[in-house]
Amino acid sequence: MEKSKCGPLEQMPGEALALLKELGAIPAPSHKEDLRAEFCRRWLTAQGAEPVFIDDAKNVIYPYRCEEKKEIVVFMAHTDVVFPDTEPFTVRQEEDRLYAPGIGDDTANLVNLLLAARYMAKHRPETSAGILFVADSCEEGLGNLKGCRKLMETYGSRIKEVVSFDCGIPALVNAAVGSQRYKVTVRTEGGHSFGDFGRRNAIHWLCCMVRDLYETEVPTEAKTTYNVGCIEGGTTVNSIAQEAHMLYEFRSVDHGCLKRMEQNFEKLITAYRNRGLDIEVETVGIRPCGRVADDGRMDDMVKRYGRIIRSCTGEEPDLAAASTDANIPLSMGIPAVTLGTVRGKGAHTREEWIDIGSMETGMRIAFACMESLIL
16 A cells, blocks of 8 residues: 555554544434534544534534635544434443444444544645535434535535445445335224223234235335334233334335335325224435436546555455435435445444454545545
């Protein structure tokens, strides 16, 4: 690998690990990332980055030379995790692994972003474009990409391209998996389990709907999936449930496939309403799918960041479609990719872990991204 413009990294893995342990313990459910956001703001400010501020979507933003340059390149990593905890997480190290909920998705990637931002703040190199370092909110689940949407709303006309640090090495996401998410609530008259036996039970009918949803034939033109991720309802064991609800989603990389899944879903809801059931459907998330039209910009971006992955890891980049912050700029025609800067397993489980040794490789990837803009 060529000599880094960003200087030696020999002492940084230990520092990165300490920062990762501290940040990884801070709870950050979507829409409630305040503690992590404030930690990132204070940490960046203490490293000499200025100005650093938190916007009204809870994005932590450090604009680097953005006042001097017309075009902006965004580097971002999200602060939220999929878990609802508001108490600190336990971060556990076992040999070469670090365990904690959300430690890889996306805390380790966020640490690499922070360290790259610190280097730029300390050394102030000239760059070919302004850089927006963003620790963004609401990437996970029902966050519905709120942070990235706000960022595009604020800076969209100036943004040249977007790089999201997410996923694992050697991922290079260049296409967006879209999704549609719904909360479906069934209501019935309910009653006493013995005295009113025979009345309709909301849980029963909701389960019937789940059964029928799982018998849906998915389009085959492009990978298309569905999932019921949560189901709740009822009062007690001796009550006929008056209300029950589920969270349901379907995903695809293709607009047409999403449309057909939407039509199938609406048809099923109508059929159950025609049985006299009180059913409420609330849209809780829409993520756009697709790719940037092939005008050369996206192809160039994929090649540039592919070379970085190849140089830093010795591996071929794993080109893939995924649902990440990059969905929003891609849907707006702005070139965007997502890079992994850590290795690990168990994302979205409480047993998630990262390979501590991979942090150094991830830092090299993050710093090489900065180097590509240094004059």
